[in-house]
Amino acid sequence: MSLMKRLTLNIIISSLLFGLERGALRDALAGDMARVMEGMWSVPVNQPFTAFSRSIKAGARARRLLAGIARETKAKLERGQATPSSDLIACLLSLADNRGARLLSEEEIVQNSMVALIGGQDTTSILMTFMIRQLANDLDTLAAMVQVIHHAEHDDVAKTRARTT
Numbered sequence: 001m002s003l004m005k006r007l008t009l010n011i012i013i014s015s016l017l018f019g020l021e022r023g024a025l026r027d028a029l030a031g032d033m034a035r036v037m038e039g040m041w042s043v044p045v046n047q048p049f050t051a052f053s054r055s056i057k058a059g060a061r062a063r064r065l066l067a068g069i070a071r072e073t074k075a076k077l078e079r080g081q082a083t084p085s086s087d088l089i090a091c092l093l094s095l096a097d098n099r100g101a102r103l104l105s106e107e108e109i110v111q112n113s114m115v116a117l118i119g120g121q122d123t124t125s126i127l128m129t130f131m132i133r134q135l136a137n138d139l140d141t142l143a144a145m146v147q148v149i150h151h152a153e154h155d156d157v158a159k160t161r162a163r164t165t
Helices: 003-018 023-038 051-079 088-094 106-137 140-165
Strands: none
Touching: 003 023, 003 088, 003 106, 023 051, 023 106, 051 088, 051 106, 088 106, 106 140
């Protein structure tokens, strides 16, 4: 798996969409998603030694992991330890009709999460690759970005100092 795909899956998608911190669960999900993506472009022959077969098994494991995350997030929401805007799963769990009935089942939440993982991984990693390429090839753009970041950091420090004094 390329650096950008690992970065996308480990940091952006896992942390932002599912609230996963570093650890065995995030590593397992990343490994399973790598196998799912590998199998998507393989010959669809479901034999034990094929990439397609490994992909199907990895997809099932990933769905079980996401179902566990959904149950844990639901419990956190009920205890008030999470908000509907905490991550994607919390948002999906919080969707309700005007009578308060949940709009999505656990299975639908897991399937939507899989779609976000699969669809978001390649598009985000490709965008990041092109962004880094553009910054490497256009030094004016890089300098402008560095200047914007510097000013933003300076403004944040000034705001923090103003609040503490």
